[in-house]
Amino acid sequence: MQQVKIIGAAALFAGTLIVVWVTHGTGIVRNDPARNISIPDQLTVPFQVQAAYNDTTMFFRYRWPAARPGILHDVLRYEDGKWITEGAGVPGSDPNGMHEDRVAMMLDDGSVPEFSRYGGYITIGAGLEGLTDEAPEVVTKYLPATRNQLGQWDDMAPDGTLATLRDAGYFLDLWHWRGGRSNPVGQADDQNISTGRDGDAGSASYSTNFDNALGQPRVMFDPATAGYKALNWDDVVAGRVSQDQVYALIDGQVLPYDPDAGWKNGDVLPRRILKPGTGSRGDIGVLGQGRWADGFWDITLTRALDTGNPADDKILRDLGSYTTAFAIHRNATGLRWHYVSLPQTLGLGREAEITATRFAGDTPTWGNTWTEITLYYPGQVTWPMLNSTSHAGAEYIAKGVPVKYRHSPEQLTQYGIEVEFKSEIRPQWLKTLFAGLALIAAFGVSLNLVLAQRKEV
Amino acid sequence: MGAYHTVAIHFPIALWMVSSLAIFIRVATDGPIGQAMDRALKVFLVLGVLAGAGAWSLGINIWPWETISSTPMGRNHMMMATWSLAFFTLLAVTRFLQGDRIWQGASRWIMALLALIGVILVGITGTLGGHLHGSYTEVAEWLRLAGWEVYSTFYVPNGTIWLMLGVAAVMLGLAFVKLGKSEG
Numbered sequence: 330m331q332q333v334k335i336i337g338a339a340a341l342f343a344g345t346l347i348v349v350w351v352t353h354g355t356g357i358v359r360n361d362p363a364r365n366i367s368i369p370d371q372l373t374v375p376f377q378v379q380a381a382y383n384d385t386t387m388f389f390r391y392r393w394p395a396a397r398p399g400i401l402h403d404v405l406r407y408e409d410g411k412w413i414t415e416g417a418g419v420p421g422s423d424p425n426g427m428h429e430d431r432v433a434m435m436l437d438d439g440s441v442p443e444f445s446r447y448g449g450y451i452t453i454g455a456g457l458e459g460l461t462d463e464a465p466e467v468v469t470k471y472l473p474a475t476r477n478q479l480g481q482w483d484d485m486a487p488d489g490t491l492a493t494l495r496d497a498g499y500f501l502d503l504w505h506w507r508g509g510r511s512n513p514v515g516q517a518d519d520q521n522i523s524t525g526r527d528g529d530a531g532s533a534s535y536s537t538n539f540d541n542a543l544g545q546p547r548v549m550f551d552p553a554t555a556g557y558k559a560l561n562w563d564d565v566v567a568g569r570v571s572q573d574q575v576y577a578l579i580d581g582q583v584l585p586y587d588p589d590a591g592w593k594n595g596d597v598l599p600r601r602i603l604k605p606g607t608g609s610r611g612d613i614g615v616l617g618q619g620r621w622a623d624g625f626w627d628i629t630l631t632r633a634l635d636t637g638n639p640a641d642d643k644i645l646r647d648l649g650s651y652t653t654a655f656a657i658h659r660n661a662t663g664l665r666w667h668y669v670s671l672p673q674t675l676g677l678g679r680e681a682e683i684t685a686t687r688f689a690g691d692t693p694t695w696g697n698t699w700t701e702i703t704l705y706y707p708g709q710v711t712w713p714m715l716n717s718t719s720h721a722g723a724e725y726i727a728k729g730v731p732v733k734y735r736h737s738p739e740q741l742t743q744y745g746i747e748v749e750f751k752s753e754i755r756p757q758w759l760k761t762l763f764a765g766l767a768l769i770a771a772f773g774v775s776l777n778l779v780l781a782q783r784k785e786v
Numbered sequence: 787m788g789a790y791h792t793v794a795i796h797f798p799i800a801l802w803m804v805s806s807l808a809i810f811i812r813v814a815t816d817g818p819i820g821q822a823m824d825r826a827l828k829v830f831l832v833l834g835v836l837a838g839a840g841a842w843s844l845g846i847n848i849w850p851w852e853t854i855s856s857t858p859m860g861r862n863h864m865m866m867a868t869w870s871l872a873f874f875t876l877l878a879v880t881r882f883l884q885g886d887r888i889w890q891g892a893s894r895w896i897m898a899l900l901a902l903i904g905v906i907l908v909g910i911t912g913t914l915g916g917h918l919h920g921s922y923t924e925v926a927e928w929l930r931l932a933g934w935e936v937y938s939t940f941y942v943p944n945g946t947i948w949l950m951l952g953v954a955a956v957m958l959g960l961a962f963v964k965l966g967k968s969e970g
Contacts, residue, residue, distance in 0.1 A: 332891055332892045335892050336892050338957050338961070339892075339896050339899060341953050342953070342957065343899065343903075344953075345949060345950055346903070349946060350932075350933065350934075351933075352942050352943055353933075353934065353940050354934070354935075354938060354939075354940070355942075355943050356944065356945075357943075718852045718853050718856075719852060719856040720853070720856070721849055721853050721859075723853075743935055743937035743938045744858060746938070747938060747939060751856065754939050755856065755861075757941040757944075758865065758939050758940070759855075760947050761865070761942050762864075762868060764947045764950040764951055765868075765869050765872075765950065766868065766869070767950065767954045768950045768951075768953065769869065769872045769876055770876075770954075771953075771954030771958050772876070772954075773879060775957035775960060775961040776893075776961075777879070777880055777884065778962065779961050780883075780888070780893055781884075783891075
């Protein structure tokens with residue numbers, strides 16, 4: 330009988346271990362829009378880059394997969410006499426497919442030394458919009474030294490210090506291509522990151538197509554050129570609006586809004602009016618059409634090596650060495666629901682992770698040699714957290730050890746998700762640890778008691 | 787502290803691996819080699835538990851509690867190390883309490899099963915420790931293929947925790963009920 334009991338206890342023990350293995354990692358990680366949490370199904374995305382330059386101009390070519398092109402950022406939908414805004418932004422993917430696809434590239438010349446080691450992580454300060462603990466006002470990416478204290482988003486450094494930092498080049502150049510708000514006018518949004526994520530001097534390529542005083546759009550499509558005065562909501566939601574038709578309201582190609590044009594439910598107008606950006610903000614152009622095809626975006630951006638705007642842009646030079654980091658938005662996402670890269674070195678005619686080749690002529694002839702980069706969903710890892718006791722690698726950051734020395738994209742995306750559920754996972758882990766100990770101890774006691782009975786029999 | 791833990795941890799790992807090997811050999815044969823292994827096993831198990839407790843103590847002092855309990859790899863390493871120590875303590879206690887009779891009947895195969903689980907636990911613990919130290923192996927890939935992404939914390943849902951506690955209670959009840967009948 331004791332034999333049966335021993336085998337039974339062992340079977341119970343082993344069987345429970347199997348259940349533990351099968352069920353581990355479940356029960357906590359789930360989307361929670363109320364806390365700004367939405368985990369993408371796919372955690373990493375392949376991304377390809379090529380770079381080239383001639384005497385005057387820099388070219389970057391980016392390629393990445395996207396199931397369908399996000400070419401409408403937000404729209405106005407006509408419903409029972411009113412125009413309703415769709416695509417205001419939600420955690421994760423917009424259910425109606427709103428929000429444009431994007432590719433963004435941060436660029437530095439060494440003036441922000443932490444950037445070469447930690448990439449975009451240094452820009453994720455406390456309180457950023459979209460975090461679970463976002464600030465009560467909109468806070469965008471910023472560099473650490475623009476605040477007096479780490480983790481204090483509202484404790485801005487003195488104006489004099491900020492101006493001196495800027496003069497010293499303490500900002501990141503941000504090339505920000507937008508599938509809906511800049512691509513139709515052949516531009517990327519030229520921005521920078523310093524005290525926040527701001528546009529360069531000049532005007533943006535987009536403005537709002539809504540007159541709040543009149544409660545109606547400002548412009549509409551010109552039926553003579555577009556073939557219609559509005560898009561259709563069902564087509565928009567189904568992704569049937571393509572780059573082969575007129576889908577953007579471009580200044581000079583539209584008509585003033587006519588409230589008596591016979592609007593019907595389901596008519597849709599883009600919420601943005603596009604016009605090429607001016608000044609430093611309009612420095613970056615799109616070479617060609619900026620097209621999506623066969624499940625991939627293939628975008629080439631171009632900018633003068635020297636824009637003449639050193640306070641906004643990182644000036645590029647022949648044989649220069651720089652650092653870049655990339656991000657994409659796809660699947661109708663905005664804010665922090667993007668995929669990012671670790672920092673990558675860029676060399677103009679110099680060996681680097683991304684080597685820009687020098688060429689003669691106006692446009693580069695791209696070969697098939699790409700720099701392959703893995704982008705990943707970064708979760709909610711902030712720079713203050715990385716420098717705190719919550720991060721075992723904080724001491725290595727203090728020593729200047731680069732992130733790539735210890736971490737991979739595949740690893741970081743898991744860590745990023747864990748941080749989003751830190752308050753739930755830690756106690757669950759502790760409960761699991763002690764339950765495991767209880768199981769081992771109970772099995773030990775049971776085994777020895779039963780075996781002791783066998784000796785007594 | 788980390789460097790000392792790295793040095794110290796090799797002793798229990800070696801002792802536990804050798805202990806497991808000794809158990810496997812003893813289970814396989816009652817001959818002179820098996821008998822010799824069993825004699826050595828008692829020493830290895832005791833030394834392994836003592837060395838393991840020492841290395842475990844060093845390990846939990848490498849980082850503050852806030853740090854190790856916030857880091858997925860730290861959590862996983864600590865959990866597996868604790869379970870490994872508990873497991874080989876169970877083996878040592880069982881071997882000493884039961885004496886040579888442990889190798890009779892079904893209990894000999896139970897010892898083999900426990901040794902196998904122990905080897906797996908220590909192997910995972912060492913793999914995670916290597917990752918924390920910056921030395922990566924393909925074992926993590928094997929675990930990934932088996933269903934565990936080692937860069938995420940190992941935890942189970944409440945339902946499984948209740949199952950674990952329930953099974954623990956059943957195992958204890960099983961033993962005590964039987965003991966009562968024997969005594970009666």
